[in-house]
Amino acid sequence: MTPEECLIETERLIRESDFLKAISRISSPPTESRALTEKEIERMEKNGNRAEDWSRVTVGGNFDPDLVHYSHFLGSVHLGLSPGNLLLETIPLPAEIWNTVLADCNVFGRSVIRNVSLLCRTSIQTDTILMNCGRLTTETPPTSFCIGENLSLGIETGGREVPLFPEITVEIAACVAKHRADHDFLQRYSNLVHEAKKRAATARSIIESGCRILNTACLTNFCIGTGTVVDGASLVKNTILLSAPEEPVRISGGASIQNSVVQWGTEVSSMAVVENSVLGESTCIRHHGTVTNSYIGPNTAIEKGEVKASLIGPFVGFHHQALLIAVLWPEGKGNVGYGANIGSNHTGKAPDQEFWPGEGTFFGLGCNIKFPSDFTEAPYSMVATNVTVLPQRLEFPFSLINTPAERLPGLSPAINELLPGWLLSENTYAVKRNEIKFKRRNGAERNRLVFEVFRPEIVDKMLRARKRLVEVPKVKEFYTSQDIPGLGKNYLKDGARIRGIEVYTFFIRYYALRGLYRRIRESSLSRDRWDTLLSSPSEADRWEHERGVLLAEFPGISVEEALGKLIEMQEKVAENVRLSKEKDDRRGTRIIRDYAEAHPSASEDSFVRETLEETAALRKEIESLLGED
Structure with a gap:
């Protein structure tokens, strides 16, 4: 953008x-409002109600005083209360106001308000239930809640x-x-x-229609969207809860939220703490998770750990006690393992350093990331268990950073080993699984999320990485960043360099051939005109990128030859996905006696089966295309 x-x-x-x-x-102002009649005031008082000044209490046209009991009215209060029942879970509750202090409030439609210690400067819309709460107030109006906070x-x-x-x-x-x-x-x-x-800016906090506010101690300066459930929260202050009936926000289990925006479909529960933050669509903060001064992207889950001063993108899995401080990660789609310390932002002078992970980065158990670092040119890379990563700029996608496999002359033992393209060669299953998993689990409708891994910007990073590996000035046993730019504080063995070139080349070509296949399916060209797809520029940006890669990788190739190669490569990808899973199966059965009985085999795995089915369908369609006259 x-x-x-x-x-x-x-x-x-x-x-x-x-x-x-x-x-x-x-x-x-209420569209229908009138003063109480003397008879209605008498009935209200008989029902145990009191008012500072009954002349400042207004009601709707069909107001029934018997809907209000044992309550106290201060200042200007409007009661647009209507009869009827509301469901709390499966239990019907009659609309009423019972045992509540209301000050400068508006109540509309069918609402249940019971046992609220103080309801002050708040507007409650229809079909809302408020029960067993402490203070719901607006301090020093007008309030704009948290809008404009940095x-x-x-x-x-x-x-x-x-x-x-x-x-x-x-x-x-x-x-x-x-x-x-x-x-x-x-x-x-x-x-x-x-x-x-x-x-x-408004003089009152707002509870929109269909909300359930239960067993909550304190809400101050709040706007609560349609269908929100707040049950057993400890604090909601200076906060906007965007919500919709089909995407309700849920705040519960002692959670505390201050100076924040919570977007549609999000859950904050089980003692989670959120301060000065934005929680994007369908996020989840649970189990004592703490988020401060951060943006948490759609579909990301934060459990038990701490996030501070960070921008975390979509689909980040953070389910264990770990740390993210000063991380700029809008691409997301990664994982934070237990004990990962991604927060070495203090140099001893000030906590002013930062880290930019790349898309899909996987942080293993107990790893330590030292700042500043930049992995944005190394998407879908993995930091292995217990690795300490020195400050660096890494520019090799799909790589593994591992502890040194051996001591090399002239190198500090703090320098790690890098395996470029490792995730593609050794764990194709993970790449395929993530692509499918993110599509299925997406609950965000308002953010533009991209699930495809092999797309132009990722392939361009692979092209640049391959070029650096190819253009080494001199073949050596191992290389550092002095030999190959973008290695960061890591070394690279020559065998791993050659393997990286092979892996990058395979998937760069695979991307381009997939693009050709898609272009043929989208076009209405007869087979005798297919070659014009390669020779003639188009206005489609994605295809132009794919076409450029295809011409560079396969000079002089015909479309028929290219489609034949695509079948071979797709079957190789499917085979690698299967082998990735079978590798785990073999290791597991060697170690755990009943592993095979408790774990689905590669042949039973849904992601493996889906990849094999896609491959068979691709082969069938290409053979059909090539068989046409």
Whole structure:
């Protein structure tokens, strides 16, 4: 996303914001309002109710005083209460107000409000249940909740601040965090957010329709979206909970949220703590997970560990006690193993260093990442268990960083061994599984997520990496970054260099051949005109990239020959996926007596079967294409 695209998208999101529209609608005076009659006041008092001034209590046209018992009214209160039942789980509850103190509040439609210690400066929409809560208040109105607050992403001490607004996406946050030299862009973005903040200013906190607020001690300066469930939270303060009936937000189990935005379909539970942060669509913070001054992208789960001053992209698995501090990772799709320490941002002078992981990076158990480091040119790489990674810039995709297999002359033992392309050659199963898994598990509808691994930007990184491996000035037993740029603080054995070239070449060509096959299927060209696909430029950016790679890798090849090669390569990929799983099967059965009875074999594995089925279908279709006259 370019800065200009970022501004256009930000302006659109703010202009079309359902949140801001709801603020405007709910902040308007009640359309139907009248004073209580003397008879209604008498009935209210008979039901155990009291008011500071009954003349400041207004009601809807069909108000029934018998819906209100043992409550106290302070200031201006509007009771637009309607009769009916609401379900709490499977239990029908009658709409009513019972044993609650209301101050400067509006209540609309069928609502159940029971045992609330103080409901102050809050507007409650229809079909809402509030039960057994402490204080729900708006302090020092007007409030814009947390809009305009700065997230210090990537640098704990500041320098990449991103002002937040409710619908902010990963792409927007990353663009603002990374374009610090473009002062005009930053100012224009800040102006847009400031305008949203002004539009959001309201005298009351808001609970939209269909919410369930239960057993919660304190809510202050909040906007709670449609269908939200807050049950047993300890604190919700200066927070916006975006929600929808089909994508409800759930806050429960002692969770605490302050100065934050929680987007659609997200869960915060089991003593999790969220402060000064944005939780993207369908995220999950659980089991004492802590998120501070961070953006957590869609479909990412944070459990038990700590995230601070970080931008974490989609589909990051973080299910154990580990640490992420000052990490700029908008690409996401990685994994953080137990005990991973990714937070060495303090030089002894200030905590001002940062780390940029690449897409799909896997951090093994107990690894230590020293800052500053940049892995963005090394997507889908893996840091092995217990490895300490020195500050570096790594530029080899699909690599393994491992502890040194041997002591080499003239090298510090702190220098690790690098195996370029290792994930593709030794663990194709993981690549295939992740691609399929992310598609199936995606719960985000508003962020533009890409699930495909082999796409132009990833292939370009592979092309650059292969070029560096090929162009070594002199063949040696091993190499460092002085010999091959982009190796970082690692060494590379010559055998691994040659293997890396082979692996990169295979998958670069595989990408291009897949593109040709897709282009043939999308075109209406007869077979005798297929070769024009290779010789004639088009306006399709993706195909032009694939065509350029194809011509460079296979000069003079015919389309028929290329399709034949694709069958061979696809079958090789399927075979590698199967072998990756079978390798685990063999090792497991050697060690665990009943391993085979407890684990599905490669032939039973769903990802293996799906890959084999795709391969068979591809072969059948290509053979059909080649068999046409």
